[in-house]
Amino acid sequence: MSTTIGASASLLLNYTRSGQAVLDAQPSLAQLLSEDATTGSQLPASATVALSDEAKAYLARTSAAAATDSGTSLATRAANARQWFDQQYQALGISSALIDGKVAVDLTGQSRATLSAVAANAQGLFSKDESAAAATALQSRFDAALTPYAVVARHTGNYVGLYDAALSYVNAAGPDEQATKAWQDQKQALVDGAAVARANPGKAPVTKNAADPVQALLGKASAGGTGTPQTSIAAVAANARALLDAQADSAKDKGTKLVFDDSDKTGQQVDFSAFDNRSLAAIALNQGSAFSAGEIRTAMTELDQRNRASVLDTLKATSGGSDGASASLALVNRYAAMSTEEKAALGVSDRFTSQLVQTYQSIQATQGRLGGNASQGLVGYL
Structure with missing residues (x-):
């Protein structure tokens, strides 16, 4: 059985292995993504953005780590974490998880469930510094998974997609984390932020909610502080x-x-x-x-x-590729999250990814005009 996946599929499959067919004189993706959102086409999108393969892999790794906690009670996790901190202090010759406001212990090996327990001061076993360090680690993991979507949102104006991806990440939390006030406040902040983004398309919602992890991420990006370390x-x-x-x-x-x-x-x-x-x-x-x-x-x-299988899955997830804007945006997100080495091996150039961005913008502009209000874009169209 053949499946029609729309024009965007042929666009991608023709370009995946090389940038041969890309239009000439295209600006680089780096140039596009560095533009101030207020100077370009602030054309909103209502397409839902799924987590990238990289983010899904990250969630899989953290889920695997959490599996070791699956049969462990919250009290036991808290006790184990308390013992771990004490061992770290003895080994490092320090007495606090924070030194000069910075995390001084390596929390990378701790599961999300354990970090949540520490951040919430489960069983009253943890100091303010330890809880703050755990909360910082949780935000860092969120930032690592969502940064590619922040980059794309800033260029396309699709902040709804950014919030949807954030909600997918937050909803992956275990039951103990979901029972904490911090998680509940964070979830509500994201729901509220998504609603503001839908009501005010084309720009980042200003929620002024300290519990909103997207606001924290965007604030760091504005200050140039979102570089996510990557293994060489x-x-x-x-x-x-x-x-x-x-x-x-x-x-x-x-x-x-x-x-x-x-x-x-x-x-x-x-x-x-x-x-x-x-x-x-x-x-x-x-x-x-x-x-x-x-x-x-x-x-x-x-x-x-x-790559080809992922492309087809991406297009099928956007109404079989029939919605050109959704398909184009999904592909922009996919390639924004791809590593430099993957792009080099597959022949995916900046010119190619720039063309995807421009395709998305063109479809958005057309749909906006057809809807009678270009500022509303797909919101009015759908």
Whole structure:
């Protein structure tokens, strides 16, 4: 059965592997995204923005960490966290989780449920500094997942989509976190913020609500403080090399070899299920000249297949691609969240992503005119 996914699908599938068909003289995406929203087309969008693959992967990792807490009571998590803090203080020779207002302990290994318990001072076991440090870590994780959507919202004016993505993230919290006043205030702030965004399309809602994590994120972005640390590509390549070597060793243990061609039945077929897209891109780009021709070819094939499948899923999620504005915006979000290495491996240029942004703006402008009020855009159209 064939599926019609609209004009946006053909646009994307023609461009995915290279920027060959992109129109000439397009500004770079960096230029577009750095424009002041008040100087460009403030054309609102009502399309819902789903979390990107990267954000979903982040949620999956935090969900996996939370799984270790799934059979643990809140009291036990709090007691374990109390013990962990005490051990950290002894090992580091400090007496507080904050030093000069900055977090002085490494909370990256703590689950979201544990951080929530500390932030809420569960069982009364934690100091103000410890609760503040945990709250800071929770906001940092939120920022890391939502920053790509803030970038896109600032250019497209689709702040409703940003708030929808934030609500998806917040709703992924466990029952103990959802029972806290902080979570309930945050959820209500996001619902209220989304309502303001819908009523005032094309610009960021001004809620002045301290519980609104989107407002906190946008405030940091305005001050230039939203750089999210990322593992170096050299480290990603080294990890990919180690994973491939482990599979090769496993094949040897079974008296066979690791093979990279589906038609080769003489050995153990390589398995990329444990590799994220950035790792595949590192192999395809042969970072550090650490990979063989077979590894490069197979990783590129896997990355390309994943990209095409994700594109089709994105378009199907936007009414099968029939709503051009929704489809274009979903693709803008997808490529904004893609790593630099993925873009390089797939041939996705700034010119290509700029064209997606312009396609979205053009459709929005047309729909606004048809609706009789360009300032209302898709809100009036839908």
